[in-house]
Structures are given as structure tokens and as C-alpha cells.
Amino acid sequence: MSQSPAVWTLLTAARLLDGSGEPPLEGAALLIEDGRIAHIGPRSDVRAPSGARVHQVDYGDATILPGLVDAHTHLVAPGDGSPGDDLALEGEDLLLLRGVANARTTLHSGVTTVRDNGAKGRVAISLREGIRRGLVAGPRTVICGRPITMTGGHMYYFGSEADGVDAVRAEVRKLLKEGADYIKIVASGGSTRTSDPRRASYTVGELWAITDEAHRHGKLTAAHCSCAQSIENCLEAEVDMIVHCVFAEPDGTFSLRPDLVDRLVASGAWVNPTLYILRAAKEYVTARREREGGLTHQHEALLQGAGRELEVRMEAVGKMIRAGVKLCAGSDSPWLWYAPGGFVHEIEILAEAGLSNGEAIVSATSGSAESIGVGPVAGRLAPDRQADVLVVAGDPTRDLSSLWQVLDIYQAGRCVERGIR
Ligand SMILES: [Zn+2]
Known part of the structure; x- marks a missing residue:
């Protein structure tokens, strides 16, 4: 019996970024064998073995780079402004279908890995399994299952309320049993109606119990922090990633805490700033004002609030960048008004806040992959790695737009069929 010959794929383009932050390789070629990267180099150096069947694609003035890694999604959300309190009223069956649609949209935008930051019930677990089995199209999905939150705390409606050191530790064990890849903690209030975003929720003792239990099992932790006290508590408890990282006080004022910035640098914790979600809200309300010639008091307040908060948060992120805090790109979409498939908005706004284009690309490839614990398999192009590849027209190091x-996306070496050619 003759073995069918291996099929090789050879991609060539004007340049290649490997995700590490090194300057682009000009006149590049990337060879894929059996879903894995076999060789990367200048065109003249990269060839399939003689006699091999090769599928070759030349993309011309384009850039080959790793599939993007979005460190923060909520694939059950519609991205139309619906608050979490309302979307969680839907049944898990419908939420799963929405997750399926959002996973496909996200993949088609060039994102081949996401970390989902919380869904209702078992939806995230089922979605990850459906994608793994190839039942539905979607990125590699790293999940927490549900965020752990105090009674009535932000996202309590997803189903993991726990209070006190014993109960939060038990909840970590329960989530790990269900298949959580990491533990998401809600360390302050948020948009949930029964919570206060400007106050810490868990005590340091409760946070310690969660991080201790997660770390004992080799799992990372990430915490929603929309006030300074929650950031301080999480640094105390050695949380691995601070999400949002808003320096807000209980009275609603913002003031950057240089002491906390120093501690963020010293601890090596990752910060996921989630900036664009505020601009998405602003843009939605502005468009509505133009369409309807006016705004309700509620929308006027939202517009003012989001505008002011975006300004101070952009400035704070700029200062954190200059201080050397490790930033990763994570969109938070499709939460509130941040529509799915728009991760690039977050990459662009991080550059606006102070990252160079090259650094912004790293924050959305190898940086975000490392921050969510998949550095060895995602966010970088190198021999022997799974070929999760994005090809875009032009040169993103010159112009992030x-x-x-997107010209093509490859998942484990297979070109993703997007139905648009
Ligand atoms: Zn979120």
C-alpha cells in the first residue's frame, strides 16, 4: 500500500512578522507540513522536499503574521449594548448559539486564539468543546467557565457566587472539575446593577484563597478591577492579570496611584486595559444623537461619563507603558457596545495610548498568548509550532489599520473558508 504523499503549503509575501517583536523578515516564505510550521526564511531558502506536492500561495505586498490572540472576550454577549443583567436572562441554549456565531465572526477577523472571560452556566465549556471537536468554526478558546464573584457582585448572574475563604476555594475546585483553564475573579463591582464598580468586592483573604487554590493546580488567575482598592487587594493576593485596571476611588474620581504602578511592575502582573469598549459606547451614543436629534438623560450621562473615563484611562495606560508595566491586548468584546470581530480597534487604541505599532502587535500576539498561558503554542510563528497564521494586505508595522x-487565515495549516471569495 502506498502512502499518500504529505501535502505541503508554501506561503510567500513581502514580509513576515513572527510575533516576537523582531523587525519584519522581507521577501519571506513560510512552509507548512501537516498543520505545523516546517520552515520560515527568505524565499530563496525555503523549499518543500523535491517531488513533494506543494500548494503555493503568493500574497504579494502583504504581511504574514501569527493569528491574533484576544486575551479577553465574552462570546455570549451580543455586542449591541445589552447589559449583562439582561443577556443573562436568556437560556443557555440560545446563549450557546450566539457564542457559536461570535466565535466564527472572531475567527474570520483573524483571531485564532481567545480567552473567554466568563459566560453563563456551562455555555463556555460547551462552546470550547464544540470548537475542539470541529463541530463549529472558532478560535482556540481558553475559558474560565464562569467568573467567581461575591453575592450580588458583578456577573453574579452567570452562576458562580461565593463568599468567604472556604466557599471561594470550593468554587475554584468546582470550576476546575468542570474544565476551567484559568480562574476569573471579580475583585470589584462592575456594570451589574447590584454592584458598585468603584468599590472592591472580595477581601484580600478571599482573594488569597482563590489564587492559592488556582496556583496549587497550576492555573492562572485574572481579576476584574475597576477601582484602585481592588487593584491593591489583587496585588496583595498575587493575581496574575489585572483586568481593566481602573484607578477609581469610591467617590467616582480617578487618580493614578504611582505606588500601585510600581507594584504592578515589580510583581510582573499583566494588565489588560480594555480601552476601546469605552469608545464603542461613545460612538454608539453619538450616532444615536445624530440619528434622533437628541439624547435621553441616561444616554447623555453615559456619553459624558465614557468620554471622561476614556481620557483618564488613556493617560493612565500611557504612564503604565512608560513605567514598564506588561500590557496585553484583550478586547472585552462583544460586551456592551463592542461588536464582535473588531479586536483590531483595541490594538489601535493601545498604540494611541503609547505603544509603538510593533509593540501593539506583540501585545496582541506573543504578549497576549503569554499572558493567558498559551505562549508555547500561540502568538508566534516558529518551526514545529501549529500553523495558526494571519495574512493581511500591506504592512501593519507602518500602519496598524x-x-x-485580512487576506487569509490559517488554522493548523488549513485555510479558513470565509465564504467571501
Ligand atoms: Zn470582561
């Missing part, structure tokens, strides 16, 4: 010009 070229990341919107």
Missing part, C-alpha cells in the same frame, strides 16, 4: 485587510 492594515490588520483590518
Whole structure:
């Protein structure tokens, strides 16, 4: 019996970024064998073995880079402004279907890995399994299952309320039993109606119990922190990633805490700033004002509030960048008004806040992959790695908007069929 010959794929383009932050390789070629990267180099150096069947694609003035890694999604949300309190009223069956649709949209935008930051019930677990089995199209999905939160705390409606050191530790064990890849903690209130975003929720003792239990099992932790006290508590408890990282006080004022910035640097914790979600709210309300010639008091307040908060948070992120805090890109979409498939908005706004284009790309590839614990398998192009590859027109190191010009996406070496050619 003759073995069918291995099929090789050879991609060539004007340049290649490997995700590490090194300057682009000009006149590049990437060879894929059996879903894995076999060789990367200048065109003249990269060839399939003689006699091999090779599928070759030349993309011309384009850039080959790793599939993007979005460190923060909520694939059950519609991205139309619906608050979490309302979307969680839907049944898990419908939420799963929405997750399926959002996973496909996300993949088609060039994102081949996401970390989902919380869904209702077992939805995230089922979604990850459906994608793994190839039942539905979607990125590699790292999940927490549900965020752990205090009674009535932000996202309590997803189903993991726990209070006190014993109960939070038990909840970690329960989530790990269900298949959580990491533990998401809600360390302050948020948009949930029964919570206060400007106050810490868990005590340091409760946070310690969660991080201790997660770390004992080799799992990372990430915490929603929309006030300074929650950031301080999480640093105390050695949380691995601070999400949002808003320096807000209980009275609603913002003031950057240089002491906490120093501690963020010293601890090596990752910060996921989630900036664009505020601009998405602003843009939605502005468009509505133009359409309807006016705004309700509620929308006027939202517009003012989001505008002011975006300004101070952009400035704070700029200062954190200059201080050397490790930033990763995570969109938070499709939460509230941040529609799915728009991760590039977050990459662009991080550059606006102070990252160079090259650094912004790292924050959305190898940086975000490392921050969510998949550094060895995602966010970087190198021999022997799974070929999760994005090809975009133009040069994103010169102009990040070229990341919107997706030519092709490869998942484990297979070109993703997007139905648009
Ligand atoms: Zn979130």
C-alpha cells in the first residue's frame, strides 16, 4: 500500500512578522507540513522536499503574521449594548448559539486564539468543546467557565457566587472539575446593577484563597478591577492579570496611584486595559444623537461619563507603558457596545495610548498568548509550532489599520473558508 504523499503549503509575501517583536523578515516564505510550521526564511531558502506536492500561495505586498490572540472576550454577549443583567436572562441554549456565531465572526477577523472571560452556566465549556471537536468554526478558546464573584457582585448572574475563604476555594475546585483553564475573579463591582464598580468586592483573604487554590493546580488567575482598592487587594493576593485596571476611588474620581504602578511592575502582573469598549459606547451614543436629534438623560450621562473615563484611562495606560508595566491586548468584546470581530480597534487604541505599532502587535500576539498561558503554542510563528497564521494586505508595522485587510487565515495549516471569495 502506498502512502499518500504529505501535502505541503508554501506561503510567500513581502514580509513576515513572527510575533516576537523582531523587525519584519522581507521577501519571506513560510512552509507548512501537516498543520505545523516546517520552515520560515527568505524565499530563496525555503523549499518543500523535491517531488513533494506543494500548494503555493503568493500574497504579494502583504504581511504574514501569527493569528491574533484576544486575551479577553465574552462570546455570549451580543455586542449591541445589552447589559449583562439582561443577556443573562436568556437560556443557555440560545446563549450557546450566539457564542457559536461570535466565535466564527472572531475567527474570520483573524483571531485564532481567545480567552473567554466568563459566560453563563456551562455555555463556555460547551462552546470550547464544540470548537475542539470541529463541530463549529472558532478560535482556540481558553475559558474560565464562569467568573467567581461575591453575592450580588458583578456577573453574579452567570452562576458562580461565593463568599468567604472556604466557599471561594470550593468554587475554584468546582470550576476546575468542570474544565476551567484559568480562574476569573471579580475583585470589584462592575456594570451589574447590584454592584458598585468603584468599590472592591472580595477581601484580600478571599482573594488569597482563590489564587492559592488556582496556583496549587497550576492555573492562572485574572481579576476584574475597576477601582484602585481592588487593584491593591489583587496585588496583595498575587493575581496574575489585572483586568481593566481602573484607578477609581469610591467617590467616582480617578487618580493614578504611582505606588500601585510600581507594584504592578515589580510583581510582573499583566494588565489588560480594555480601552476601546469605552469608545464603542461613545460612538454608539453619538450616532444615536445624530440619528434622533437628541439624547435621553441616561444616554447623555453615559456619553459624558465614557468620554471622561476614556481620557483618564488613556493617560493612565500611557504612564503604565512608560513605567514598564506588561500590557496585553484583550478586547472585552462583544460586551456592551463592542461588536464582535473588531479586536483590531483595541490594538489601535493601545498604540494611541503609547505603544509603538510593533509593540501593539506583540501585545496582541506573543504578549497576549503569554499572558493567558498559551505562549508555547500561540502568538508566534516558529518551526514545529501549529500553523495558526494571519495574512493581511500591506504592512501593519507602518500602519496598524492594515490588520483590518485580512487576506487569509490559517488554522493548523488549513485555510479558513470565509465564504467571501
Ligand atoms: Zn470582561
